[in-house]
Amino acid sequence: MISILVSVFTFSWLYHHSFWYRSEDADNYDNPDEIAVGVFPKHNDDMRLEVAWTIAPFILIVWLTYVSWVPLDAVWSEIGEDGYHGDECEDGEFSNNHLDNQGIVTSECYHVIEITGKQWVWQFDCLDLSTEICDTGSDNIEVYGTVPLLSLKTGETYLARMMSEDVTHAPWFLGLGVKEDVHYSPETTLWLPISENVDDQIILCTEYCGDAHSVMAGKLVVHQ
Numbered sequence: 309m310i311s312i313l314v315s316v317f318t319f320s321w322l323y324h325h326s327f328w329y330r331s332e333d334a335d336n337y338d339n340p341d342e343i344a345v346g347v348f349p350k351h352n353d354d355m356r357l358e359v360a361w362t363i364a365p366f367i368l369i370v371w372l373t374y375v376s377w378v379p380l381d382a383v384w385s386e387i388g389e390d391g392y393h394g395d396e397c398e399d400g401e402f403s404n405n406h407l408d409n410q411g412i413v414t415s416e417c418y419h420v421i422e423i424t425g426k427q428w429v430w431q432f433d434c435l436d437l438s439t440e441i442c443d444t445g446s447d448n449i450e451v452y453g454t455v456p457l458l459s460l461k462t463g464e465t466y467l468a469r470m471m472s473e474d475v476t477h478a479p480w481f482l483g484l485g486v487k488e489d490v491h492y493s494p495e496t497t498l499w500l501p502i503s504e505n506v507d508d509q510i511i512l513c514t515e516y517c518g519d520a521h522s523v524m525a526g527k528l529v530v531h532q
């Protein structure tokens with residue numbers, strides 16, 4: 309109904325203006341600016357502007373690529389020696405992660421947890437980690453209602469192995485600034501380095517997944 313109203317309004321407006329504002333001397337118009345269809349008006353032509361408009365964005369993009377190279381490499385760190393977080397922690401080992409002044413976190417080792425998405429709830433699983441390192445529960449957030457809670461420890465780094473039981477979802481840790489798609493298959497992973505400046509935060513779904521997508525939330529709580 310609304311779309312019919314909008315189209316009636318739009319097309320009446322369009323046709324009215326097309327005829328109402330027609331030039332009356334169209335045939336004997338002498339075209340002083342030599343404007344031709346498909347040809348850029350000469351008086352607007354400026355080679356310097358065109359070259360500058362090509363080179364400046366090019367330099368900007370090269371610069372943005374340069375500054376984002378290391379942070380992106382850290383967010384998608386490899387597993388093992390070549391990565392930022394070493395190998396999986398043995399029992400009783402801690403990550404002792406370190407935040408440098410570039411905002412890059414490095415760790416001695418990492419802990420594995422699992423995140424599962426399904427319409428429309430997150431499931432967090434600490435696997436065999438002690439509750440000192442990782443814990444789960446639930447909490448109440450205004451608007452979102454009861455949401456699952458993931459409690460992680462400051463100074464520890466986690467690798468979340470992630471799957472979906474149905475459609476594609478994507479957990480977004482707002483305070484960490486990271487998000488990653490989860491699929492039915494294959495598994496995806498997401499680094500969660502809980503450095504000293506990470507606070508409690510909400511986790512949202514950032515891949516549209518159906519009716520209750522907007523309230524598919526969770527909460528990350530950080531403990532010492």
Ligand SMILES: [Cu+2]
Nearest residue numbers: 477513517524
């Ligand atoms: Cu979702």
